[in-house]
Amino acid sequence: MLETPVLSVKDLVVRYGEACPKCAESLEKNRCSVCGCVWAANNLSLEVYPGEVLGIVGESGSGKTTLMRTLYFDIAPTAGSAVLHDYKDASQSIWEASTAEQRMIKNNIMGMVYQNPVMGLRMNYSAASNIAEKIIAAGSRNAAQMTARATELLEAVEILTSRMSEAPKNFSGGMQQRVQISKALANNPSLLLLDEVTTGLDLSVQAKVLDLIRKIKAQYGISILLVSHDLAVIRMLADRTIVMLDGKIVESGLTDQILEDPQHAYTQQLVHSLI
Amino acid sequence: MNNNYNFAFLDEGSKREIRRCTLKAVAIPGYQVPFGSRELPIGRGWGTGGIQLTLSLIGPNDVLKVIDQGSDESVNAVNIKKFVGLCTDVETTNNTTEATLIQTRHRIPEIPLKDGQILVFQVPIPEPLRIVEAREEVTKKMHAEKDYAPLWLQLYESLVKYQKVTIASEYPCMVEDRYMTNPSPIPKFDNPKLHNAECLYLFGAGREKKIYAIPPHTKVVSLAFDDVPFERESFAGKTCRLCKSNNTYLDEMFDAQTGEKVYQCSDTSYCKEVAAHA
Numbered sequence: 163m164l165e166t167p168v169l170s171v172k173d174l175v176v177r178y179g180e181a182c183p184k185c186a187e188s189l190e191k192n193r194c195s196v197c198g199c200v201w202a203a204n205n206l207s208l209e210v211y212p213g214e215v216l217g218i219v220g221e222s223g224s225g226k227t228t229l230m231r232t233l234y235f236d237i238a239p240t241a242g243s244a245v246l247h248d249y250k251d252a253s254q255s256i257w258e259a260s261t262a263e264q265r266m267i268k269n270n271i272m273g274m275v276y277q278n279p280v281m282g283l284r285m286n287y288s289a290a291s292n293i294a295e296k297i298i299a300a301g302s303r304n305a306a307q308m309t310a311r312a313t314e315l316l317e318a319v320e321i322l323t324s325r326m327s328e329a330p331k332n333f334s335g336g337m338q339q340r341v342q343i344s345k346a347l348a349n350n351p352s353l354l355l356l357d358e359v360t361t362g363l364d365l366s367v368q369a370k371v372l373d374l375i376r377k378i379k380a381q382y383g384i385s386i387l388l389v390s391h392d393l394a395v396i397r398m399l400a401d402r403t404i405v406m407l408d409g410k411i412v413e414s415g416l417t418d419q420i421l422e423d424p425q426h427a428y429t430q431q432l433v434h435s436l437i
Numbered sequence: 438m439n440n441n442y443n444f445a446f447l448d449e450g451s452k453r454e455i456r457r458c459t460l461k462a463v464a465i466p467g468y469q470v471p472f473g474s475r476e477l478p479i480g481r482g483w484g485t486g487g488i489q490l491t492l493s494l495i496g497p498n499d500v501l502k503v504i505d506q507g508s509d510e511s512v513n514a515v516n517i518k519k520f521v522g523l524c525t526d527v528e529t530t531n532n533t534t535e536a537t538l539i540q541t542r543h544r545i546p547e548i549p550l551k552d553g554q555i556l557v558f559q560v561p562i563p564e565p566l567r568i569v570e571a572r573e574e575v576t577k578k579m580h581a582e583k584d585y586a587p588l589w590l591q592l593y594e595s596l597v598k599y600q601k602v603t604i605a606s607e608y609p610c611m612v613e614d615r616y617m618t619n620p621s622p623i624p625k626f627d628n629p630k631l632h633n634a635e636c637l638y639l640f641g642a643g644r645e646k647k648i649y650a651i652p653p654h655t656k657v658v659s660l661a662f663d664d665v666p667f668e669r670e671s672f673a674g675k676t677c678r679l680c681k682s683n684n685t686y687l688d689e690m691f692d693a694q695t696g697e698k699v700y701q702c703s704d705t706s707y708c709k710e711v712a713a714h715a
Contacts, residue, residue: 261578261582262582262584265582265584284590287590287594288594288597288598290593290597291590291593291594291597294590294593294597295586295590298586298589298590298593299586303589303662303663304662304663304664305593305596305662305663305664305665306664307664308593309597326597327597327598
């Protein structure tokens with residue numbers, strides 16, 4: 163692709179614990195057998211292009227969520243850089259930004275949907291306030307505009323606006339995910355991070371959420387980074403896919419290519435076990 | 438005067454340290470300055486912050502007034518006056534205009550204060566962000582980064598749930614476009630009196646060990662959305678049963694004999710003065 167990427171991550175390393183000199187040769191999966199530190203992300207590089215959905219698959223503990231949470235500033239990276247086209251024209255890594263700038267990036271450029279809605283929502287605040295939180299953080303001080311935007315977004319995710327003053331703690335899991343999605347969309351971000359958004363939901367609710375994501379992609383043209391360990395979800399939504407194992411990218415390419423003709427042994431195992 | 442103690446109870450070193458913190462607070466309006474809160478013969482949480490400010494600032498020529506929820510004669514006000522009187526021998530008064538130093542709990546007097554007067558507030562919770570964030574470390578960062586979005590969210594939530602702002606006291610206000618400040622638990626009726634005032638407002642929280650200030654002629658804006666303006670409590674159609682005032686903050690009372698609700702000025706000295714001239 164010749165377009166400028168929306169997001170470009172280079173050589174990302176996220177390590178939990180202090181490293182030792184023997185880490186490089188003592189890694190068992192992604193854990194150093196000498197010092198015990200975990201290399202959750204080990205030299206990850208990827209690019210997300212405008213309007214595309216980049217799927218990330220991999221087993222539990224492969225570093226998918228660590229990658230997403232590092233991009234959303236929840237976890238500090240050990241090394242590496244990430245540039246966003248919408249932040250200083252990709253001239254500075256987002257991880258070098260000041261706290262205030264990071265907040266601006268989180269609120270204006272990116273939207274995040276966590277696997278666990280508790281992490282992404284204020285469960286005791288109303289659904290409308292959850293959406294307004296993003297709008298307020300972006301600087302708006304007009305209550306009527308916030309309410310109008312919350313109404314629009316809740317309608318878009320098919321939540322009855324008569325329930326907008328209710329707290330998400332009273333909602334079902336699928337509804338909570340949909341509130342999270344509308345919150346993430348509040349300021350028209352250019353990049354949406356979706357971390358296992360359908361995990362734990364029953365099949366009919368999963369289908370609703372997936373339809374919604376497809377609709378968002380078509381309607382808003384947002385670039386999406388989609389983490390899932392469900393290959394059916396990846397097949398349905400992702401244009402390109404990367405496969406992660408033990409903190410590393412072991413294979414990447416067009417989704418059809420990955421699913422129809424997997425090259426790496428782990429990908430072959432993954433594809434054959436699930437399809 | 439009880440000569441067993443230093444003038445104004447605290448030793449001179451302690452008073453100087455508190456005054457230095459007060460000066461810093463005046464220099465940075467709305468900023469909470471930590472100070473070494475001293476032990477006093479009353480428990481923390483009973484106005485020790487205000488008392489320490491009063492004791493560190495009072496001089497032999499000052500005239501002291503102490504009010505508690507607007508009243509000059511409540512137990513708290515009387516005891517503080519008695520205590521400060523015992524260790525300073527300064528003149529005390531109920532008259533707002535005569536006083537040079539006024540210590541208050543939960544009210545600002547109705548008569549506008551003048552240049553040269555100091556109003557000392559007793560503050561239980563100095564941190565305006567405490568209702569949205571329990572960790573001191575985090576609230577400090579939020580102040581440093583001027584990140585007050587959670588307070589706005591609190592305000593919005595109240596609009597969503599009740600179609601109006603339901604904060605009645607401790608209504609947060611932005612001081613000099615920089616620091617969000619808790620004006621102590623004064624009713625929001627009193628918030629506008631903080632803006633561009635002629636007097637010096639000092640806030641002392643003894644238990645929380647913080648001092649902050651709103652110096653004279655400082656811009657103080659109560660939190661409000663562009664399309665939902667700040668509103669004070671309305672006492673429309675109600676008047677004080679004693680002085681007939683209709684522009685003051687009124688306490689609601691129950692008359693057991695008639696079974697009716699009656700209203701009375703919360704500021705007792707103002708009420709008496711108006712009634713005397715009626």
